[in-house]
Amino acid sequence: MDDMHELSVESLSALCSNLAKACSKQLRTEEASLFDQLASYYKSKSKLPEGKQFTDYSALVLKELNKDYAEISQQAAADGDRGSLRALTWGEKVSKILKSLLDRYEKQKDSLLENTNVFVCEICGFIYIGNLPPEICPICKVPGFKMMKIQKESV
Amino acid sequence: MHAARNIRLCTKDCVCLFVCPTGATDTETGQIDFEKCLDGCRLCVDACPSHAIYLVNDNYASPQIKGQKTKAMLLKMAENKAEQEKIAAGIAREAKSPEVRQLAKALEVSSRISTEDCLREAGYMLPQGAEVKQLLRALLNSPHEDLPKETIQRLLDLL
Numbered sequence: 256m257d258d259m260h261e262l263s264v265e266s267l268s269a270l271c272s273n274l275a276k277a278c279s280k281q282l283r284t285e286e287a288s289l290f291d292q293l294a295s296y297y298k299s300k301s302k303l304p305e306g307k308q309f310t311d312y313s314a315l316v317l318k319e320l321n322k323d324y325a326e327i328s329q330q331a332a333a334d335g336d337r338g339s340l341r342a343l344t345w346g347e348k349v350s351k352i353l354k355s356l357l358d359r360y361e362k363q364k365d366s367l368l369e370n371t372n373v374f375v376c377e378i379c380g381f382i383y384i385g386n387l388p389p390e391i392c393p394i395c396k397v398p399g400f401k402m403m404k405i406q407k408e409s410v
Numbered sequence: 411m412h413a414a415r416n417i418r419l420c421t422k423d424c425v426c427l428f429v430c431p432t433g434a435t436d437t438e439t440g441q442i443d444f445e446k447c448l449d450g451c452r453l454c455v456d457a458c459p460s461h462a463i464y465l466v467n468d469n470y471a472s473p474q475i476k477g478q479k480t481k482a483m484l485l486k487m488a489e490n491k492a493e494q495e496k497i498a499a500g501i502a503r504e505a506k507s508p509e510v511r512q513l514a515k516a517l518e519v520s521s522r523i524s525t526e527d528c529l530r531e532a533g534y535m536l537p538q539g540a541e542v543k544q545l546l547r548a549l550l551n552s553p554h555e556d557l558p559k560e561t562i563q564r565l566l567d568l569l
Contacts, residue, residue, distance in 0.1 A: 261485065265492035266525065270545075273526035274537045282414055282444075282466055286537060289565050296558055303500040312497050312517060315490055323490070327483040334477035339484060339531045346487075346524055353520065365509035373516045380523035382516050405516045407508045 268297035313357045316350050324350070345379045348394045356382060374402040411465050412447040413454050415440065419462035426454035426463060435463075473535040481532050488528035495521035538569050 262270070275290035324347040331339035360367050367384065374383045379395035388402035415426075417440045426435040426442075434446035435454050442454075442463070455463045476484075498518035505511035533541040543566065550562045 263489060263492055265496055266485075266488050266529065267549075269488065269492055269495075269522055269525035270529045270534055272522065273530055274534065274542065276526075277535070277537050281537075283537070283568075286565060286568050289561050289568075290537070292558060292561050293565075296561075300554070301496060301499075303503055304497060305500060305504065307497045307500045307504075309501065309513070309517075312494055312501070315494050315497070319487065319490060323483075323487055327480065327487060330477070330480045330483060334480050336474060336477065336480055336531075338474060338535075339476070339480055342484075342527045342531045346527065349520065349524060353517065360513060365507050368509040368512055373512055375516050375519045375523070377523065379527075380520035382520050403519065405512055405519065407512045409508055410505050410511055 264297045264300040268294045268301065271297060309357050309360060313354060316354050316357075320347065320350050320354060345394055349380045349382075352394075353382060356384070368407075373405040373407075375405060377401045377403050411450045411468055412444045413442050413452065413463050414444075414466050415442050416462050416464065417441075419460050421460045421462070423459050425457040425459065429453045429457045470536055470538065473533070473539065476531070476533045484528045484532040488525050488532065491521050491525040491528060495525060543569060 271290045271294035275287045275294060278284075278287035278290060324343055328340060328343045331343060371384055372386055372388075374385075374388045375381070376383075376392045376395060376397065378397045378401055379392060381392055381394045383389060383402065388399040388404075390399050391397065392399070392402065413434070415435075420440075430436070430453065431451065432446045432448060434443045434448075437443050450465070452465060455465055495518050498514045498521055502511050502514035502518060505514060533539070534545070536542070546562050546566050546569075549557075550559060550566070
């Protein structure tokens with residue numbers, strides 16, 4: 256298995272946190288907790304970069320929007336891989352929204368987030384700025400209670 | 411295959427208490443006692459008017475076998491998204507205003523969810539799947555000094 260050598264500690268952490276969720280769905284609590292421990296372990300091995308800006312984040316999103324989503328979708332369609340196409344469809348929509356959100360942030364700066372709340376859809380990653388979460392996620396259609404509120408913390 | 415209760419849907423009609431042959435549904439935890447539950451019995455599942463009880467499979471259908479090219483591309487995309495999460499976490503740590511930290515945290519959470527989705531579709535959907543076991547075995551032999559080997563071994567035993 257070569258995957259392991261290619262996967263970064265950050266990817267391994269996400270792989271394990273996702274498997275923890277999968278185990279919880281099957282009510283396998285011990286396995287879920289073990290995968291969570293592994294996810295934390297790999298996350299602790301990640302070295303956070305210094306001096307990064309939101310524009311660095313945007314640049315990576317833009318690369319996906321310009322090229323990656325189209326290329327992978329073409330390949331997945333050729334494979335008849337509905338699951339991957341679904342993930343890519345949601346992913347592309349989320350990326351477009353993140354890009355436009357970050358473009359708005361560059362213009363309005365912190366005032367974009369003053370006197371309002373920020374929510375993230377736990378299922379697809381959609382980010383919403385507003386007082387109350389939407390009734391359903393506009394991208395993956397889960398009910399609003401699956402929107403996680405991101406707290407504003409003092410620095 | 412045992413029954414489980416989704417407490418979000420339960421309206422306390424409690425027909426399950428009456429129909430269960432073993433008393434597995436009669437607990438103080440909100441959940442069914444999986445040890446007492448009879449394999450595949452499903453009397454409570456069919457009796458519940460709120461559809462709050464369901465069966466948890468022991469064996470799940472195998473996920474689609476992924477094309478090698480699609481898999482490789484999805485793994486690469488997962489890396490790009492993991493990099494986004496890292497950048498967002500870095501911004502959150504150095505943030506000079508609560509708003510910057512809040513936005514960076516939201517991006518960090520969102521990137522993690524998208525990374526997970528790519529990896530799931532790259533073949534790591536089912537914890538019991540062959541791909542996951544293969545990966546765990548490979549991880550067990552990786553050279554990190556402080557690797558929690560007993561955690562990985564226990565997972566291999568349980569899955």
